[in-house]
Amino acid sequence: MLDFESIVKNESVEDVLLYFSLRTPYPAIDRMYVKYHFDVVASGELISTYQRLVREGKLREHGQALPEKGPHWRAPDFILQKKYGLK
Structure with missing residues (x-):
């Protein structure tokens, strides 16, 4: 079982999005951050990082x-x- 709390608290927002966005819808990732690292959502960092990753070609919608x-x-x-x- 994954320790989502440790991942969200210890890894960069970019890295979390690069891994989880391919497996988990954005609203579920948002809820993980609300639960474990709310300031990332409150400041707008989560959505702005996601949008930046799409612009940079790291993720493709x-x-x-x-x-x-x-x-x-x-x-x-x-x-x-x-x-x-x-793995």
């Missing part, structure tokens, strides 16, 4: 609930290091 990897997508460091039991 295509009319579906989940975006795809964009041409400039990269695996977040916490995935490469296999932290939190992720």
Whole structure:
């Protein structure tokens, strides 16, 4: 079982979005931040980071609930290091 609290509190917003956006709809990610790191949502950082990732080509929206990897997508460091039991 993933420790969402540790991931949200310890990893950058960009890295969390790069990993979870491909698997989890944005409203669910927003709820994770509301629960574990509210100031990211309250300040607008979460939505602005998501929009920036789309503009930079790291995520690509295509009319579906989940975006795809964009041409400039990269695996977040916490995935490469296999932290939190992720593979």
